[in-house]
Amino acid sequence: MAAQISPTDQAKLQMMQEMEIEMMSDLYNRMTNSCHKKCIPPKYGEADLGKGESVCIDRCVAKYLDIHERIGKKLTAMSMQDEDLMKKMAGEQK
């Protein structure tokens, strides 16, 4: 199996993997920023996370990833629809 992959393909595959890792860490950073903004009020009376803050963070992470997935699904569906439409248009013009 592995021998069938050409070096150029392998390089591409590696680049894709690196892009995915970068994307994941970007997602993580954005999520951290958002959940900090939404859950931690800028009053720092104590250094520990409060109960409400902790619960808020848990829900924030769950919700953020949920929305990320939903938007991803919709985005793929829309771009696929777009592609179909473009193909149809190109077919009609001939």
Add this chain to the structure above:
Amino acid sequence: MTTQVALDSLDKDQMKTFQDFLMSYNKLSEICFMDCIRDFTTRKVHSDEERCSLNCMEKYLKMNQRISQRFQEFQMIANENAMAMAQKTGKM
């Protein structure tokens, strides 16, 4: 001489970790400065400003820890689901 050896032993991963550390240090300073420092009538840092900043830092680190835990849990579930899907489609 010792620095030479230390530099040689630094690999790419360690450099990345160091870079991440510096970045989060800067971000932490920015966040806690913005949230805690409001008085610019004096150049001295108030004791409550210092307390606020230090609490801010500690809380932020704890928040980061929690977020990373939760994130890993979700990642694991997503992985399991993907594996299950792959097995299902493989059987069909």
